[in-house]
Amino acid sequence: MKIITKDIKFLLFKARKIGINNKTDLFITFILLVGVFATLTNFLNWIFFHANWEVVSRNLNLYIIGTYPKALSWRPFLWISIIILLSFTTLLKKLNYIKKRFIYICWLLIIPLGIYLLAGGINIIPISTNFWGGLSLTLILTFISIIIALPIGILLALGRQSNLLIIKKITSLYIDCMRSVPLIAILFFGQLLTPLLLPVGMEINRVIRAIFSFSIFVSAYISEDIRGGLQSVPQNQIEAAKVLGLNKYQINKFIVLPQALIIAIPALTNQAIGLLQNTSLMAILGLVELLGISRSILANPQFIGSHLEVYVWLALIYWLVCTIIALLAKKIERHFSKSLNFQGDL
Template identity: 40%
Template sequence: MNQNDIIKWLRKNLFDTWYNSILTIVCVFLLVWGAKSIFTWILFIAQWKVIAVNLQLFLVGRYPEQMYWRIWVSIFIILGLTSVTIGSLVKKIPNKWLPLGWAISFPIILWLIGGGLGLQAADSNLWNGLLLTLVMAVTSIVISFPLGVLLALGRQSKLFVVRNFCILYIEIVRGLPLIGILFIAQVMLPLVLPDDITLDRVLRGIAGLTLFSAAYLAENVRGGLQSIPRGQFEAGKAIGLNSIYIMLLIILPQALRAVIPALVGQFIGLFKDTSLLSIVGLLELTGISRSILAQPEFLNRYAEVYLFVGLLYWVFCYSMSLISQRLEKQLNIGQR
């Protein structure tokens, strides 16, 4: 595109009439003024010392320093699997071992962070900041996804008790706010458990997030199941498969493929919903930010702290969105 083409495009789209010309000039002025104000504040006015001094608290909270090697090993495992996954998606070469690798890495990472089985235990009360946010979000996603699939299958079951139990659970949970479920998990869950079973606040928070997310995932999966033509089921019957194999090998894979955008959107929402855990006393990313702002030397540094926290949330949410888009492109979702 040469200079003449650019001038023609500007005249056609931005300066074709006198009022469009005025509107364009005003918008450009506002954009320049806004950008100048923002960069001036970022570079010369904002006091980023609050981030530099408390970076450790933001990332790992009060996690013991002598155990930092566990976090580095966990990051190495995640980065290794992520690089292999991205490579597989880019080259469009399926790797049948990737799901197994992710499945095995999950309990290994939890074991490294939490300790036990030969490692010194790390008190979950010391899991704070971004570390706690990631642990609770990933754990809730991993547990709620199969639970949501089971609820979706149960809602379509022909068994009266199973179908109505699933419908009752889904409708009750979807009718309650997440913060209410978190309070129920923190206060009521210990009362219904046997005396010899105790759950710390982290596990109770994960339980609340999981129960809430599973109900919404169930509806997403149910939408995918209903989008599969009846002929797919009849074709499975024709080749001699029973109902269980038809659902597991034919119907469910197609249904999950169809609702990948909705599932990823639910996962992103769940990741951001972890910020509500600060209300029930857990110092995840938002909770640790409030603790940092309570320090006398960093009072009223709300803009710097919450901009940094918002950036962290955006990085992880946008990364999930990019992976989802790459997966949709590889699977040709939305194309006939």
């Protein structure tokens, strides 16, 4: 008996310690906890006892590489394995400066490597983008689009800050227009209308059109994030640089942009994660990236009706990939703000 009262006292003490102070607080906590607990038990129960995971296990290859030729499937697999390996070394190891340099170079090489491995070319058999699919397509769409959108975004941001009136007006018009249109409309434009914009006989394949659409869309958002960064660079630094005799181009390149970019890293990360999630919209327009391939799998007569399993599985993959990107970005941000010796609230 004594032990029990002791326990209760201990629990109350604990409760106070975790911040439950009054009755309303306790009530809200209790309700939310019951809700979370009920959902969790139901969910776990379903995962382990009711779900039929065959739709996932038997199509594992499809989710990752899509309709990529089987004999060459090692190529996308190799690429994804390298990405995973690199992510883990970046995240887990404490590295010295030189090794860090090396890892950043590796990251920069990931995109050309991905294009080379997926598309083929010199020394390996070329594979049309039509066969790309699944997670590998989702990743390459995201990576290439971001890498194209970033410089465009920087130029747009500088253009909007420029005191050349015409350039300022045109870039502002572009940014504002892009930002007021839903992404799916841009993608629709890219997939169905760009063939009408091209001269007869010229064709751009669908993956490249998708990359183009994503890039022009995201660059407008990136430019606004970078503009935020540009504005938060203290004015006195620019004055100081002018006094030192640096010209406008030099000031931008060496003083303003590096700081603006570092300040913008969290916002840019959100754009990258948002973009990765938004590649799923291509499923509506007929590409077989991760969500698209899942919808095709669900049409296989053997797997009709296994929606829940597929959605949970997809949510898990997307969540993992996005979380890894977020963690990587945090690491990079910490490194750069340290290396620049940047003081201030990031």
